[in-house]
Amino acid sequence: MEYSAKQLQIIAVAEKLFSKKGFEGTSVRDIAEVAEVNVSMISYYFGSKDKLIEALFELRITESRLRIEHILLLEDLTPLQKVNIMIDSTVDRLIDNEQFQKIMMREQLSSERTTIVSKYIRDMKIRNSELMKRLITEGQEAGYFRKNIDMSLLSITLYGTIHHAIATQDYYKTLNNIEHLSGEEFRSFLKMRLKRHLKSLFKSAVFNENHT
Amino acid sequence: MEYSAKQLQIIAVAEKLFSKKGFEGTSVRDIAEVAEVNVSMISYYFGSKDKLIEALFELRITESRLRIEHILLLEDLTPLQKVNIMIDSTVDRLIDNEQFQKIMMREQLSSERTTIVSKYIRDMKIRNSELMKRLITEGQEAGYFRKNIDMSLLSITLYGTIHHAIATQDYYKTLNNIEHLSGEEFRSFLKMRLKRHLKSLFKSAVFNENHT
DNA sequence: ACCTAAATCAAACATTCGTTTGATTTTCAT
């Protein structure tokens, strides 16, 4: 699907407000006001509020799919280097899409209804899982990594840690006495710390034999 | 605050519905219907929908505060044993309060407004941080743990992993081919795996010197 | 049995919600 400049503007505003106040907590009038368009333009362009968030998901998830597939092309690297690149790239991707990640976190919590949005999320999770599985299996078959690695929990730690860092970033700032940092300064600080932390955790997890 | 049986019933229903559909996505009529009371009883007992969720937080957070403080009394254990007990107890506490944790995750995402609810969350986070800081510092001063441990990121990995496991448990089930497990069976399976996984991660993190 | 306070109820309240309508303006190829 192609979107006009005005449609992209509405989607951007919707993303901002949904991430701040949630989907149900944001009215189409809120969006229209911030986007400086008439209320009816949202139905006119997207059909409904539900279709608007579907458009947002289609747009953002298509974007990030490209970034994931890029990693599969890596060659001439050790298994650990590939895993490290995967971690770096995941941290960058999620932190750079903070607002959309917040929306996704909320959507993951709302079980029950199987919507188009939940389909998007599931497809993306499958892709992420397959990437990690491929990287780790490669390392195991090459004799580098240990055998009994719990890939699904390792994946949950990767995404859970980054998501939780996003969700509690204000508290993280106060804990580390870095309230003075600007948004962009803090974001690169957090990326750096997260990458180091997660790579260190993963390194132990794929090499050490300290499971019971 | 003391609550009558009927009030506790309303709170329990509200917790269930808030966790499934979110605060804004749940109407007081939904709650009244499931709790089998008249709509006006919610205002009558709690004052408002906002006050209702505040009551829920007061109740649940007071409960869990007791479980946290219990750990501080531990003695005659190695630093690593204490950390392991803290992890076990955190996994149990969060998984056993799955519904409330979902509500908390959503509330953490809604920045902006500083409500009574966000005050509860912040206080609880401070307590959690102080507990972890104490346990780790103890281990460092005893010469067991290494010096440069990033406690705040370690804490984010602990809670982030458990939270993400709760949020994506359906996908985790399909990934591991355990859709046939009952709710309770799955919950104890997940607890077991999470404890093993997190204790292994923490053990490497506090001992190994593989940071850059 | 009586009385008061608590509990319960159906109904109404004023807002806000997402969406539609129908008229008007803008755009742009011809």
Add this chain to the structure above:
DNA sequence: ATGAAAATCAAACGAATGTTTGATTTAGGT
């Protein structure tokens, strides 16, 4: 310049929202 399509608008729509009202029932102490 003209005309048809696209874009924009204020206004209205019905449904749903949280809350209040005022009457009625229930409960429990005296």
